Structures are given as C-alpha cells and as structure tokens.
Amino acid sequence: DIVMTQSPDSLAVALGERATINCRSSQSVLNSSNNKNYLTWYQQKPGQPPKLLIYWASTRESGVPDRFSGSGSGTDFTLTISSLLAEDVAVYYCQQYHSLPWTFGQGTKVEIK
Amino acid sequence: QITLKESGPTLVKPTQTLTLTCTFSGFSLHTSGVSVGWIRQPPGKALEWLALIYWDDDKRYSPSLKSRLTFAKDTSKNQVVLTVTNMDPVDTATYYCVHSSNVMAFGVFDYWGQGTLVTVSS
Numbered sequence: 001d002i003v004m005t006q007s008p009d010s011l012a013v014a015l016g017e018r019a020t021i022n023c024r025s026s027q028s029v030l031n032s033s034n035n036k037n038y039l040t041w042y043q044q045k046p047g048q049p050p051k052l053l054i055y056w057a058s059t060r061e062s063g064v065p066d067r068f069s070g071s072g073s074g075t076d077f078t079l080t081i082s083s084l085l086a087e088d089v090a091v092y093y094c095q096q097y098h099s100l101p102w103t104f105g106q107g108t109k110v111e112i113k
Numbered sequence: 114q115i116t117l118k119e120s121g122p123t124l125v126k127p128t129q130t131l132t133l134t135c136t137f138s139g140f141s142l143h144t145s146g147v148s149v150g151w152i153r154q155p156p157g158k159a160l161e162w163l164a165l166i167y168w169d170d171d172k173r174y175s176p177s178l179k180s181r182l183t184f185a186k187d188t189s190k191n192q193v194v195l196t197v198t199n200m201d202p203v204d205t206a207t208y209y210c211v212h213s214s215n216v217m218a219f220g221v222f223d224y225w226g227q228g229t230l231v232t233v234s235s
Contacts, residue, residue, distance in 0.1 A: 040221055095160070
C-alpha cells in the first residue's frame with residue numbers, strides 16, 4: 001500500500017495569511033505514461049463529509065475558490081491557501097489514486113490564530 | 114444533481130453482519146464509466162477506502178478487509194449494498210457512500226453522501 005503522510009498535523013494561521021500543508025507519498029504517484037500525478041485534496045468541515053478541492057495534484061474542482069492551489073510531483077505535494085478565511089477552518093486530507101488500495105493521509109487541521 | 118444517501122443500522126453487536134444501503138440519484142450505474150464506493154472514518158480519525166463497484170459490475174476491495182466485504186448493486190433501484198461480516202468495535206465509524214467516474218478518474222471522489230455512523234457495541 002502507498003502510505004500518505006501529511007505535515008503538520010495541525011496549524012494555526014492568522015486570517016488573511018497563507019496556510020501550507022504538505023503531503024508525502026511512500027511511492028511516486030506520477031504516471032509516466034500521461035505525466036499526471038494521481039493525487040487529490042479534500043476539505044472536511046466539522047460534521048460534514050469531505051469535499052473534493054483538487055485532483056491531478058493541481059486542478060481545482062469546479063467552484064473551488066482560487067485561493068486554494070495544489071502543487072508538487074512524484075512523492076511530494078503541497079496544498080496552499082493563499083489568504084485564509086474563517087470559512088477555511090477544516091481538516092484537509094490528501095489521497096492517492098495511483099494504486100489500489102487508494103489511501104489517504106492522516107489529515108491536517110487548520111485553525112485560526 | 115448527484116446525491117447519495119446511506120442507510121442502515123446505527124448499532125450492531127460484535128460478530129454481527131452490517132448491511133449498508135446507498136441510494137443515489139442524478140446518475141445511473143448503467144452508464145459506462147460510472148462507479149460507486151464506500152469510505153469510512155472512525156471518530157476523530159482519518160478516512161479509509163473500503164470498496165468500489167463499477168458500472169460493469171466489476172468490484173475492487175481494500176485488501177485489509179476484502180475477506181469481510183461484499184458489494185452488490187441494484188441498478189433498477191439506483192442502490193448499492195455493502196455487507197461487512199464479523200463486525201468488531203474497531204469498525205465503529207461513519208460510513209460514506211461516494212461517486213467516482215472516469216470523467217476525472219476512478220479514485221477521485223467528487224460526490225459524497227452525508228454518512229451514517231455505525232457503532233459496534235454489545
């Protein structure tokens with residue numbers, strides 16, 4: 001199984017400041033045949049199901065604000081919230097869909113400082 | 114508009130079999146390239162993918178749980194049913210039904226049900 005490890009486990013960011021979450025996979029999730037990274041990011045607010053934010057490591061889902069961006073390749077990925085809003089308080093998960101079983105990171109909790 | 118809704122017991126006893134139903138709308142499992150899956154989340158913990166069923170009835174299971182899982186679809190009712198045998202307290206979790214398709218890629222879960230909390234306790 002591909003193990004997904006996120007860092008940090010939690011972070012507190014002031015409103016309007018940048019939040020950066022890292023995700024590392026134990027094996028590359030880059031498919032060399034199509035040059036795509038099989039990596040998604042989800043946002044989960046308290047009491048709600050996760051919501052898809054980003055797929056192919058950097059493609060925003062329709063309707064996701066452009067303050068959310070994804071980057072990285074191979075085994076190292078980053079989710080950036082460029083200017084944190086109160087509504088962004090949530091737990092964020094990365095997930096690989098390169099190989100079965102599909103696996104998730106342990107989550108990163110984002111709070112307001 | 115795609116929606117999914119989970120239903121089933123909220124409490125099961127250890128060793129019992131859990132049966133969960135997902136009723137969906139806005140798409141059909143007759144349609145090529147469509148799939149429905151299950152993901153669970155123990156309280157305060159991370160997400161775990163369990164199983165996926167494709168439009169052509171092909172199925173994929175998490176290896177760690179494969180021996181305990183059975184997944185079936187009833188296309189006429191727009192439902193899928195997941196059974197988990199030999200339930201244990203560690204299986205206590207919110208179980209989510211999810212949609213995935215080859216529009217993005219299988220394994221990208223673009224629609225989620227609200228989830229159903231299943232507690233395993235005697």
